[in-house]
């Protein structure tokens with residue numbers, strides 16, 4: 001373990017660190033009660049396989065030790081009415097965490113569900129009143145498709161604001177994405193060419209379909225977040241080619257990998273400094289700046 005950390009600090013030198021530091025674009029530092037509930041689901045399905053406990057203090061310390069200076073915190077609505085309380089509760093939680101001296105800038109995410117009375121309400125107020133700068137839609141947990149017609153106004157809002165939307169597509173509780181699920185993303189991207197969509201987990205296991213979608217839509221992105229203990233398998237040549245469309249993410253604290261270990265993995269996939277700078281934060285920072 002100690003050995004691994006030494007190795008990572010070698011590969012994490014300034015040459016491959018993006019300007020401003022590393023961005024983890026996929027974190028779930030949820031309000032404590034919800035964090036416990038989500039963890040109990042993981043404990044039931046993949047007992048003993050997660051790298052972190054749910055206490056955010058050690059998670060933030062580990063992120064900072066790995067060189068992460070910014071984290072996108074992504075709450076997600078699993079059903080109707082959830083976004084209404086979850087977005088403000090996540091904001092309150094982050095306000096507390098922001099008082100710590102961990103040095104990680106925490107970016108608030110908003111969320112929505114098509115069964116909400118007004119699926120745009122919590123998102124718009126999260127953005128306008130609470131400073132949310134990204135949105136997360138969890139189709140797999142929420143049981144909906146990205147192109148649900150009730151999300152039409154939401155997509156228009158996000159496209160107008162250039163607000164990055166992280167979409168975890170899928171209909172199964174395992175969180176797996178299929179080419180059909182990605183076809184729904186394609187329809188959204190066709191209809192809203194200015195929408196900044198980020199396919200979570202590289203659409204695993206439908207990674208080839210995700211990469212072909214990236215070919216088709218210049219505003220489409222994807223994150224490299226593992227699915228619990230499975231790293232998304234991507235050809236290093238594709239990683240090289242797509243680095244300006246790919247974002248590093250850990251899923252912490254609900255991840256099978258420590259952040260150091262993940263950074264090391266992606267470094268070994270492609271040690272090219274430009275690739276590393278983009279994947280480790282250049283791409284994420286560019287998207288946030290465009291939406292500001």
Ligand SMILES: [Zn+2]
Pocket residue numbers: 026028251
């Ligand atoms: Zn996630």
